Amino acid sequence: MRRDIERLIRWYPAAWRARYGDEFSTMLDDELSGGRLTWHIYRDVARAALGERLRHGGLAGDSAQTEVALRSGALTVLYSWAFLLIGTAGFTKLAEHFATTISPHARAVPTIAYRIAEIAVASATVLVFLGAVLVTTSVSRFLHRGGWSVIRRSVWRTALAGGLSSVGLLVLARWAHHLTPAARNGTNALYGATFLTWAAVTAVTVLLTVDTVRRTIDATELSPRLLTIEVRLAVAVATCASVAVAAIITWIGSVAIGDPALLNTHASTEAALTSMPVVATTSVAILAIVLTTLGEGRIVRTTLRARHSRA
Amino acid sequence: MATTRITRSWRPENSPAVLILTSLADGPKHGHALLKDIRRFANVDLGPGTLYGAIARLEEQGLIEPLATEDRRRPYRMTPAGSVALADVVSSMRRLADVGAARLTIATGH
Known part of the structure; x- marks a missing residue:
């Protein structure tokens, strides 16, 4: 399970992982409480990770530096x-x-x-x-x-x-x-x-x-x-x-x-x-x-x- | 069923940012506690990616702030700017609710 969660977190950009990776995986551990990752979670994380990658690459959102x-x-x-x-x-x-x-x-x-x-x-x-x-x-x-x-x-x-x-x-x-x-x-x-x-x-x-x-x-x-x-x-x-x-x-x-x-x-x-x-x-x-x-x-x-x- | 799905998707109170601020209004919480609280008071199942996407944006905007980690769980609390932002949203939703309710009364005659 832990390995599945770690693999999931790798979808996010490195800077995001360094900041939120630990707490995110603990939250997923707590949320699943021994259960399996569902299709809903994969889809939700895929969408969010893509958004973060675009944001970190400066292609989306207004937060990126000029x-x-x-x-x-x-x-x-x-x-x-x-x-x-x-x-x-x-x-x-x-x-x-x-x-x-x-x-x-x-x-x-x-x-x-x-x-x-x-x-x-x-x-x-x-x-x-x-x-x-x-x-x-x-x-x-x-x-x-x-x-x-x-x-x-x-x-x-x-x-x-x-x-x-x-x-x-x-x-x-x-x-x-x-x-x-x-x-x-x-x-x-x-x-x-x-x-x-x-x-x-x-x-x-x-x-x-x-x-x-x-x-x-x-x-x-x-x-x-x-x-x-x-x-x-x-x-x-x-x-x-x-x-x-x-x-x-x-x-x-x-x-x-x-x-x-x-x-x-x-x-x-x-x-x-x-x-x-x-x-x-x-x-x-x-x-x-x-x-x-x-x-x-x-x-x-x-x-x-x-x-x-x-x- | 279809109506429920449609209305759930455009209800302003379903915005992850508003849900998180509302949850943090009664004290700091970490990720999993936020998910459970939101499920309880709003009947909304936020995905983990959606939750942390909203947490990151709220933190960037200075509306919430992280506290010291406890056993790899990091609690967040609302900042004064977050309180102001939530109060603004709540009052605008209240105005909308009042107008909507008044107009529905006129339309249906009840």
């Missing part, structure tokens, strides 16, 4: 950029050669949408790298002060996933060299499955990379001025991500209506919109926009609250 809340808002935008990259990879595959194969009458809107998506994703990526360059000095100071032990596991995990992804890419490139375009695009099931596995590993690598950056920045001291710049960059990234997602969805919608044959063999708008690659790309893009909204919303709310309390 600096913590701004930092977490900016880091949430960074996650949205990672999902945007993954969604863009799917989109690029979807839109491969569309400029030469789409019917002339349906070309205008997708061409503009594609160009806008390209520019928006590239701009977001440049801004993210600019943000990374700006924190380099602070991060190296953090590493010199023993920060490596904090992020070591995360870095190794990311490096392992990155290594797997690179090896997979080399194998796929050599393999693809011996295949016809039709075999590369679906008729060779084994190649298709391997490609999908590689895509999944690469997506995980992108997310692990961003997670490592998040852990590093979370533990790095940033000056108020640098934090302000990073937050402004995050707002700019969020704007680019929103534009990119809108452009991707416009592209999919306009192609599904104007030339659905490009997205599926049945050549109907419904079939095009419900085909697996379209659903997968749209889902990731929507996830990116949800995270963008969460992160940007957090930044805006915190900024307004800080201004209000100064006034």
